[in-house]
Every structure is written in structure tokens, then in C-alpha cells.
Amino acid sequence: QMWPKISLNYSPNFNVIKRSKKNIKFIIIHYTGMHNELSALKKLCNVKSKVSAHYFIKKDGSILNLVPPLYVAWHAGKSSWKGLKSLNRYSIGIEIQNSGHDHKYEKFSKKQISSTKKLLKYLINKYKVDLKNVLGHSDIAPGRKKDPGEKFPWKELAKYKLSKWHNLDEKKLKQKRMILLNSVEEQYFIMNLNKIGYLKISQKNHILKKRDIIKAFQRHFRQKLINGTADQECLLISRNLLKS
Numbered sequence: 001q002m003w004p005k006i007s008l009n010y011s012p013n014f015n016v017i018k019r020s021k022k023n024i025k026f027i028i029i030h031y032t033g034m035h036n037e038l039s040a041l042k043k044l045c046n047v048k049s050k051v052s053a054h055y056f057i058k059k060d061g062s063i064l065n066l067v068p069p070l071y072v073a074w075h076a077g078k079s080s081w082k083g084l085k086s087l088n089r090y091s092i093g094i095e096i097q098n099s100g101h102d103h104k105y106e107k108f109s110k111k112q113i114s115s116t117k118k119l120l121k122y123l124i125n126k127y128k129v130d131l132k133n134v135l136g137h138s139d140i141a142p143g144r145k146k147d148p149g150e151k152f153p154w155k156e157l158a159k160y161k162l163s164k165w166h167n168l169d170e171k172k173l174k175q176k177r178m179i180l181l182n183s184v185e186e187q188y189f190i191m192n193l194n195k196i197g198y199l200k201i202s203q204k205n206h207i208l209k210k211r212d213i214i215k216a217f218q219r220h221f222r223q224k225l226i227n228g229t230a231d232q233e234c235l236l237i238s239r240n241l242l243k244s
Contacts, residue, residue: 061111143212
């Protein structure tokens with residue numbers, strides 16, 4: 001078994017009280033959203049920035065450990081999944097260098113993905129993380145975050161048992177794309193999203209919230225079209241994810 005090669009590059013940004021191993025339930029994947037790898041790393045290690053992650057994956061695939069996993073790093077911010085709030089306490093954060101949606105959002109490099117696989121395999125094994133809890137930042141902070149975004153290869157990771165994906169026929173699925181849901185189906189879909197783990201839609205500004213949550217779901221599980229509109233394809237995927 002090839003464990004990843006990890007170098008140390010410590011960040012001062014973490015909670016000083018250690019947590020127990022069994023508190024680690026999630027792995028959250030981010031992109032840096034910065035053009036420059038060096039400035040991204042500087043930011044994650046700068047005491048004034050108040051942000052950090054446990055691991056940083058460079059363009060060339062090298063993995064840096066910034067915060068030891070038994071300490072809480074500051075990567076998730078205001079977040080929610082399955083009714084849990086502020087997921088920093090329960091998660092390991094992985095930052096992957098990528099300039100992100102606000103710049104030119106490039107594909108992740110082959111070396112980055114290969115390192116991500118090795119690191120995930122290692123962490124999932126070591127901390128007994130349920131695959132349903134390997135998530136993107138946008139899953140736990142819809143509307144506020146878009147990373148790691150629709151170019152992150154969740155489906156490929158799922159082939160290696162490193163994340164969840166549906167097991168539906170892609171060709172048949174695609175025929176259901178853009179066929180809108182009636183109001184009953186839409187309620188079902190929103191309920192499914194909530195059961196999967198996404199934030200409950202509050203009545204306050206629910207149209208805005210709903211679009212954001214549907215987009216977050218699409219960025220992860222229906223990456224070809226991110227439009228914030230629920231259709232038959234999305235409904236089928238949500239059902240299938242709840243089955244397995």
C-alpha cells in the first residue's frame with residue numbers, strides 16, 4: 001500500500017486543544033481560489049489571516065501537512081451538514097491549489113488528483129470516515145462557497161471508493177435533463193437534499209436559498225449543468241444516492 005509522501009509546513013492557525021480521533025467524521029475538500037500557489041500557502045500559514053487547512057496539495061502533486069489532524073484547523077467557517085453546524089470541529093480540511101471560479105478556474109492537474117486519491121485513502125482508513133462524509137466546501141456552505149467546483153472529479157474518486165456517486169446509467173440520465181419537476185416532485189427533491197445532508201431551506205429567503213442548495217448539489221453530483229433548477233435528472237440522482 002502506497003501511503004502518500006507528506007512534508008511538514010506548519011501553520012499557527014489552529015485550536016490549541018486536541019480533539020479525539022473519533023471526533024473526526026468529515027473530510028472537506030477546497031480549492032485555494034488564488035492564482036499564486038506561494039501566496040495561497042502564505043495566507044494559510046499567516047497568523048493574521050485566521051485560515052488554515054490540514055493539508056495543502058500543490059500543482060505538482062506534493063502534499064504539505066499544515067496542521068496535525070488531531071487539532072482543529074480553520075477551513076470550513078460557517079457550515080452545516082445533517083444538522084451539524086460549524087464543521088471545523090469534526091473535519092479534516094484539504095486545500096488544493098487552483099485559481100478558482102473568480103479567476104480562470106482550471107482543471108485540477110493529474111498529479112493533484114493522484115495525490116488527492118492517496119491522501120484520501122490514507123485519511124479514510126486512518127479515521128474510519130464514512131464515504132458519505134467526504135464533501136466539498138460548497139456542500140456544507142452553499143451560496144457562500146463554490147469550491148472545489150464542477151471540475152473536481154468526484155465520480156473518478158468514487159470508482160476508487162473514496163467518495164459517493166450514483167450508480168445510474170449516464171446516457172439514460174441525460175435524457176431526463178431539463179425536464180422540470182412539478183411542485184410535488186420538487187418538494188420530494190428538496191426533502192431528498194435535506195436527507196442527504198444539505199442545509200434545510202428556511203422560509204426567510206427560501207427562493208435564494210433553494211437555488212444555492214440545488215447548485216451545490218449539481219456542482220457535486222451533476223457537474224455538466226449548474227443552473228440551480230431542479231429537473232428529473234437531479235431528482236433521480238438524489239433518490240439513488242439515498243438508496244445506496
